[in-house]
Amino acid sequence: GENVEQHPSTLSVQEGDSAVIKCTYSDSASNYFPWYKQELGKRPQLIIDIRSNVGEKKDQRIAVTLNKTAKHFSLHITETQPEDSAVYFCAATAPFTGGGNKLTFGTGTQLKVEL
Amino acid sequence: NAGVTQTPKFQVLKTGQSMTLQCAQDMNHEYMSWYRQDPGMGLRLIHYSVGAGITDQGEVPNGYNVSRSTTEDFPLRLLSAAPSQTSVYFCASSYLSGGRYGYTFGSGTRLTVV
Numbered sequence: 418g419e420n421v422e423q424h425p426s427t428l429s430v431q432e433g434d435s436a437v438i439k440c441t442y443s444d445s446a447s448n449y450f451p452w453y454k455q456e457l458g459k460r461p462q463l464i465i466d467i468r469s470n471v472g473e474k475k476d477q478r479i480a481v482t483l484n485k486t487a488k489h490f491s492l493h494i495t496e497t498q499p500e501d502s503a504v505y506f507c508a509a510t511a512p513f514t515g516g517g518n519k520l521t522f523g524t525g526t527q528l529k530v531e532l
Numbered sequence: 533n534a535g536v537t538q539t540p541k542f543q544v545l546k547t548g549q550s551m552t553l554q555c556a557q558d559m560n561h562e563y564m565s566w567y568r569q570d571p572g573m574g575l576r577l578i579h580y581s582v583g584a585g586i587t588d589q590g591e592v593p594n595g596y597n598v599s600r601s602t603t604e605d606f607p608l609r610l611l612s613a614a615p616s617q618t619s620v621y622f623c624a625s626s627y628l629s630g631g632r633y634g635y636t637f638g639s640g641t642r643l644t645v646v
Contacts, residue, residue: 418591423574426572448631449631449632449633451633451635459639460622460637460638460639460640461575461622461637462637463634463635466632468631468632470631506574506575510633512628517562517563517580517581517582518563518626518628518633519565519577519580519590520565520577520624520626520633520635521577521591522567522574522575522576523574524572524573524574525572525574
């Protein structure tokens with residue numbers, strides 16, 4: 418089955434700096450890679466996603482890159498703000514016979530943006 | 533449109549007790565799944581369903597049962613609670629559109645087994 422590794426587990430940056438979180442996946446059939454933000458006590462919320470036929474996607478201060486050959490994908494947050502402080506999860510999913518998909522998550526990165 | 537509704541929000545069980553975590557969605561999504569979240573381990577898939585009457589095991593299915601009699605409901609049953617099942621449980625429903633899997637998570641159930 419799919420295995421997703423995520424680094425670093427904690428990340429502390431100064432307000433205004435950039436933050437980068439990296440993930441690797443194992444299943445070459447995976448074709449969809451979402452990123453979730455989870456604030457304390459809340460449910461995961463999708464912040465950006467990328468499909469396997471796209472190398473990069475950007476949404477305001479957030480961007481995701483995908484290297485299919487190396488099975489790497491990364492989240493980039495620019496001009497970080499205190500409200501970006503949260504746990505971020507990468508995930509990967511591949512379709513399977515009979516329909517449906519299974520979303521496999523990384524272990525999360527605790528991002529802290531310091532004033 | 534309530535999205536994904538989970539009940540209860542909090543629960544304390546004694547070892548050996550059984551209970552059912554409820555999950556309902558009103559978005560007519562085909563796919564539903566249950567995850568547990570433990571510190572430092574991300575979300576791990578317990579069971580999932582691709583439609584009414586069809587379920588399968590995820591990564592950590594032991595000690596849990598599911599059924600899917602309707603599109604809307606996907607309850608998770610703990611057969612005999614153990615302290616190792618202390619966790620936060622999230623139910624999710626999802627759909628496939630344009631190559632993207634749109635997941636909606638419930639608000640979670642925080643379960644403590646003593």
